Amino acid sequence: MNAKKINITILLVLLIGYSSFGKINLKASNKMILVKGGYYCPLFKSDNDSSKQFIHAFYIDQNPVTNEEYLKFVKANPEWRRSMVKIIFADANYLRKWKSDLDLGNEVKSNKPVTDISWYAANAYCTWVGKRLPTVAEWEYAAEKLRMINNSNDLVHFYEWTFDFNETIIEASSICGGAGASATNPKDYPAFLRFSFRNSLKANYSMDDLGFRCVSLIGNE
Amino acid sequence: MKLKLEPKLKYIILIPAVFVILLIITIITFQINGCNEYSNKVKGEEYANLTYAPEVPPEIMRNHPSKVIVNLETMQVTGRLADGVEYNFWTFGGKVPGEFIRVKEGDEVEFHLDNSPLCTVPHSIDLHAVSGPGGGASASQTVPGHSSTFSFKANHPGLFIYHCATQPVPLHIANGMYGLIYVQPKKPLPPVDHEYYIMQSEFYTTGDYGAPGLQDFSLDKALAENPTYVVFNGSVGALSGSNALQARVGETIRLFVGNIGPCLTSSFHIIGVVFDKVYLFGGTNVTQENVQTVTIPAGGAAIVEFKVNVPGTYTIVDHSIFRAFNKGAVGMLTVTGNENKEIFSGKQDDNLYYGSEMDKKLENNNSVVGNTDINPQNAKSSEGNSNSIDDIVAAGKKVFMTTCFACHQPDGKGVPNVFPPLAQSNFLNADKQRAIGIVLRGKNGVITVNGKQFNNVMPAQSLSDDQIAAVLTYVYHSFGNSGKTVTKDEVAKVRNGK
Numbered sequence: 001m002n003a004k005k006i007n008i009t010i011l012l013v014l015l016i017g018y019s020s021f022g023k024i025n026l027k028a029s030n031k032m033i034l035v036k037g038g039y040y041c042p043l044f045k046s047d048n049d050s051s052k053q054f055i056h057a058f059y060i061d062q063n064p065v066t067n068e069e070y071l072k073f074v075k076a077n078p079e080w081r082r083s084m085v086k087i088i089f090a091d092a093n094y095l096r097k098w099k100s101d102l103d104l105g106n107e108v109k110s111n112k113p114v115t116d117i118s119w120y121a122a123n124a125y126c127t128w129v130g131k132r133l134p135t136v137a138e139w140e141y142a143a144e145k146l147r148m149i150n151n152s153n154d155l156v157h158f159y160e161w162t163f164d165f166n167e168t169i170i171e172a173s174s175i176c177g178g179a180g181a182s183a184t185n186p187k188d189y190p191a192f193l194r195f196s197f198r199n200s201l202k203a204n205y206s207m208d209d210l211g212f213r214c215v216s217l218i219g220n221e
Numbered sequence: 222m223k224l225k226l227e228p229k230l231k232y233i234i235l236i237p238a239v240f241v242i243l244l245i246i247t248i249i250t251f252q253i254n255g256c257n258e259y260s261n262k263v264k265g266e267e268y269a270n271l272t273y274a275p276e277v278p279p280e281i282m283r284n285h286p287s288k289v290i291v292n293l294e295t296m297q298v299t300g301r302l303a304d305g306v307e308y309n310f311w312t313f314g315g316k317v318p319g320e321f322i323r324v325k326e327g328d329e330v331e332f333h334l335d336n337s338p339l340c341t342v343p344h345s346i347d348l349h350a351v352s353g354p355g356g357g358a359s360a361s362q363t364v365p366g367h368s369s370t371f372s373f374k375a376n377h378p379g380l381f382i383y384h385c386a387t388q389p390v391p392l393h394i395a396n397g398m399y400g401l402i403y404v405q406p407k408k409p410l411p412p413v414d415h416e417y418y419i420m421q422s423e424f425y426t427t428g429d430y431g432a433p434g435l436q437d438f439s440l441d442k443a444l445a446e447n448p449t450y451v452v453f454n455g456s457v458g459a460l461s462g463s464n465a466l467q468a469r470v471g472e473t474i475r476l477f478v479g480n481i482g483p484c485l486t487s488s489f490h491i492i493g494v495v496f497d498k499v500y501l502f503g504g505t506n507v508t509q510e511n512v513q514t515v516t517i518p519a520g521g522a523a524i525v526e527f528k529v530n531v532p533g534t535y536t537i538v539d540h541s542i543f544r545a546f547n548k549g550a551v552g553m554l555t556v557t558g559n560e561n562k563e564i565f566s567g568k569q570d571d572n573l574y575y576g577s578e579m580d581k582k583l584e585n586n587n588s589v590v591g592n593t594d595i596n597p598q599n600a601k602s603s604e605g606n607s608n609s610i611d612d613i614v615a616a617g618k619k620v621f622m623t624t625c626f627a628c629h630q631p632d633g634k635g636v637p638n639v640f641p642p643l644a645q646s647n648f649l650n651a652d653k654q655r656a657i658g659i660v661l662r663g664k665n666g667v668i669t670v671n672g673k674q675f676n677n678v679m680p681a682q683s684l685s686d687d688q689i690a691a692v693l694t695y696v697y698h699s700f701g702n703s704g705k706t707v708t709k710d711e712v713a714k715v716r717n718g719k
Contacts, residue, residue, distance in 0.1 A: 093366065189389050189440060193342060196388030200343035200364045207366060209341065 032059040032216065033146065040141040043191045055141045060134060061213035064113035064160060065125060067104055073125050075102060080121055090118035093206040113158070113211040119203035122161045122212040131214035133163040136198070138215055140191070161212040165198040259407045260285040263329055268292070271320035274454040275466060277416040277477060278323040281405050286327030286375075293320065294335040295344040295363070295385070295398070302424060302450060303457035303549065305433040310455075311344070311385070311396035317455030318420035318479070319383070319400025326378040326407045331370065332357065338366035344393065345369075347386035349520070350377060350402050358386035378406035380503030380522040382479050391483055395425055395443055397455065399481040401522060406505050413526060414472035419460065421480040421487045421517070421539060421550065423448035430548060446484040451544040453537065453552040460537060460552025468529050470558025475526045479503075482519025488540040489523065490514040491554065493533070500524035514540050529556040531565045573663065573680045610694070610706065617695025620688050625696075628679070633700035639677060641670040644700035653693075653705055657715040660689050686712040 037057040074080045074095075081101040085094055096116050099105025117125075119133075126132045134142065139162045185191070201210075266288040270278040296315045302308040313319025324330055336344050343364045347356035351373045360371035384390075385398035401418060425443040426436035430450065442449060453460045460466065468474055480487040490513060499515055501508040503522030515523045529535070537552035538545035545551050560567070622631065625643075629635050633644035643649055648670040649656055663681035667674055684692070686709045693707040 187440065187444070189392055192389035193392070197343055197364070200362050200387070205364060205367075207364065208338070209365075 031062045033062050034058075035060055035138075035142045035145055038141070038145075040137055040144070041185075042137060043140070043185065043188060043195055053137055055137060056217065058134075058138060058142075058215050058217050060138070060142050060146075060215045061131075064158075064211040064213045065122075066111050067098075067108055067114045068110035070114040070117070070125065071102065071104065071110070073128055077124070077128065080124060085121070087204070089120040089204055091204050091206050093208075094118060094121070096206070097208075115208050115211045116206040117161075117210070117212065118206050119161050119165065119201070121206075123163070125212075126214045129214060131216040133161055133212060134215040135164050136162045138162075140194075142215075159194070159197055159207075159210045161210065162198065165201055165203075261327060263287060263327070266290070269322055269324060269330075271314070271322060272418070273314070273316050273320055274318050274418045274420060275460065275464075277321055277403075277418045280409055280412075281323060281325045283325070286325060286329065288329045288331060289324050290331045290333070291322055291324075292333045292335065293322075293346070294337055295340060296337045297340050299435065301456055302426070302436065302452075303431060306426075306428075306431065306457075307435045308424060308426065309396070309435070311340075311342075311393055311398045313346070313383070313385075313398060313400050317397035317399075318418075318422070318481075319398070321400060321418045321477070322383070322402040323405060324375050324402070325405045326375060328375045328404075329372060330375055331372045332361065333368055333370050334361040334363050335368040336363040336365050340365040342393075343387050344385050344398065345387045346383055348373070348381060348383040348402055350375060350379070350381035350383075350404050352376065355386060356383075362387060375404045378404045378505050380404075380477055380479070380500070380524055382481060382520050382522060384481060384520075391443065392438065394481060394483045395423070395438060397422070399479070401477055401479045403477060410475065410524075410526075413475045415466075415468055415474045417466050417474065417476050419453050419476055419478045419537070419552065420455070421451065421453055421478070421489070422455070423483060423485060424450040424452065426450065443483070448484065448548065451485065451539060451548040451550040453550060457549035457551075462553070465534070465553035465555045466537075468554065468556050470529060470532055470556060470561070473526065473528045474554075475524060477503075477522070477524055478515070478517060479522040480517040480519060484519060485539075485541070485544070486519060487517040488514050489517050489525075490538050490540040491527075492536040492538060493531075494527050494529070494535055494554075496525040496527050498526040529554070531561055532556050532558045573678070575680050610698070613691050613706075614695045614698050616688075617691035617693070618699075620684065620692040621695055624682060624684065625692065633696065638673070638675070641668065641673075641675045643696050643702070645702065646670055646700075649696070650703040650705075653697075653707060653711070654715055656693055657689065657707065657712050660684065660693065661712070661716055686716065 035058055039052040040055050082095045083101050093116050097108050263286045269289050269291045272278050293313050297311050299309050310317050334346050345358045345361040347358040351357050361369045363369040381402050383400050383402050385393035425439045426449040427439045428436050496512045498507045499509045499512045517523050535554040539550040628640040629643050635642040660682050663679050665678040667676045689712045690707045690709045697705040
């Protein structure tokens with residue numbers, strides 16, 4: 001049951017102002033940043049959750065994983081090459097902009113975030129590098145602490161997978177009436193956009209504006 | 222012979238009788254199952270005919286429900302909100318409002334929601350015609366580059382809103398994701414000459430109304446429910462000028478009107494039109510006849526029917542009138558054809574009007590003057606010509622202080638640049654006949670008095686000859702004027718003269 005639930009509900013995507021990434025030095029993309037522990041207020045919570053949730057300290061990739069980094073992964077793991085991947089792990093859009101299995105082509109820049117990758121692929125990558133995907137709570141907490149999110153009305157979005165991307169069930173039907181009422185900050189429209197995006201995904205979806213980054217915990221946890 | 226003839230006769234009678242019976246059965250059968258009779262059995266399959274506002278798909282003529290396939294694509298497009306103003310619209314079908322969907326009561330609707338790969342966010346659809354959780358919202362939740370399918374039975378006839386129901390819903394609605402679906406009743410509404418689709422909605426922009434350039438959504442204005450724009454069919458002017466609705470005199474019109482809000486209730490009105498029939502809230506019954514203004518809640522609709530009898534331009538407004546005048550909620554219906562003066566004459570006359578206050582003063586003046594001994598007329602009739610000039614001046618002053626003082630002022634000096642002076646007036650003193658004529662008939666246009674130009678209107682005065690004689694004598698004997706006397710006969714001469 002638990003495994004099934006994880007299987008079904010794992011994942012995430014976060015929406016980030018793409019422009020905010022532009023300001024980050026992508027050459028240092030594999031550098032990790034310490035996020036100190038602290039309290040995080042989830043946008044949505046069930047009746048059993050406390051309004052605040054303690055987040056242990058962790059390291060997070062300063063930038064999303066790049067095409068160049070992901071290329072190393074598929075070279076080392078043939079089952080994740082475009083021609084080899086199983087459709088249940090990545091849909092037909094998987095790495096669709098790459099020229100071929102191991103050639104980025106001219107359109108795709110090696111130092112830009114890799115997109116068109118499924119949750120399964122992102123998860124496999126993280127495992128391969130000895131890290132894991134951030135949870136929604138970790139991602140949102142880090143975004144807040146590191147000011148990763150562009151909260152302006154900029155409609156150009158970039159999303160990132162999270163480990164438990166669709167665990168916060170905000171069904172469209174519940175959204176329509178009372179989503180705002182059950183949210184801790186009903187004015188946080190960018191957060192609503194991120195949560196609804198995550199919630200619309202399935203783990204094999206591969207999309208143009210959807211990438212990921214990894215986290216690693218401190219100590220043995 | 223007889224034996225041979227009788228069977229023939231039997232056949233002659235029997236054959237027509239059988240024929241008549243068959244005919245009667247056919248007629249009865251036809252009346253029961255005839256072409257006007259609606260079958261509840263779903264037959265056939267077809268694609269829904271979708272139209273962009275203000276067009277409405279044609280009436281569905283079939284007499285049975287069908288499987289109807291609807292394909293609607295969600296798209297994000299930059300477009301015109303007003304002249305020089307652009308907005309990043311989120312749409313059903315590439316325009317605001319979304320395409321009009323027409324199905325028939327009992328239809329099985331197979332709905333395909335296609336989210337364009339160019340969209341940046343997931344979309345969905347909540348059709349108010351659907352009985353089921355979210356009106357299809359969760360069933361149609363779709364990320365960019367994907368397509369969702371769900372089906373529903375159109376059991377409720379009427380006019381319904383549809384809108385996107387993806388988080389955050391208010392943003393998706395505010396950005397333009399809405400339209401109308403009409404579930405045509407089994408028994409269709411009476412035929413009309415025109416059917417049109419009008420959708421009212423609001424836009425909340427960071428810039429003020431008319432501020433040029435690409436405008437962002439303003440969450441602050443939206444939370445305050447203070448829209449920058451209130452429009453019909455997605456933009457300012459979408460129903461005006463060359464986009465105006467068209468009809469000819471004598472034609473009947475049915476409007477399918479929706480209001481998505483997202484905040485305001487519409488006071489839908491057409492200037493110069495009385496709605497013959499209103500299907501309030503878009504339901505199936507005529508709820509009221511002869512209606513001026515229809516309230517349409519946010520997320521609601523109405524159907525109105527009317528006939529146009531007189532040519533001209535009819536202005537469609539939200540009669541919460543500042544929205545029409547200052548926020549864009551204006552459309553137009555242009556009616557061509559022959560005038561009908563019996564129904565509407567147009568302007569028949571244009572006269573000067575002195576105001577109801579002035580009328581009262583005149584009445585008072587007449588009664589006062591008429592009952593006093595110093596009225597020149599009474600004085601003459603009772604005392605011959607013994608009326609002193611002082612009495613006439615006194616009577617004239619009464620007339621002046623009720624009729625003339627408001628403009629020319631009690632001291633006769635007038636108001637600079639507006640009302641010319643009577644005091645020491647070269648214009649007045651130069652020509653007595655002219656002065657009498659002006660009091661009798663009024664005066665407008667440019668005159669020069671004591672070297673200053675005045676351009677205003679003095680109305681003709683409803684005064685008797687006696688009163689005019691008195692008031693002019695008073696004026697000539699006052700304010701440093703020439704001291705002339707004006708007689709009743711002089712006034713009568715001018716009155717009858719030209």
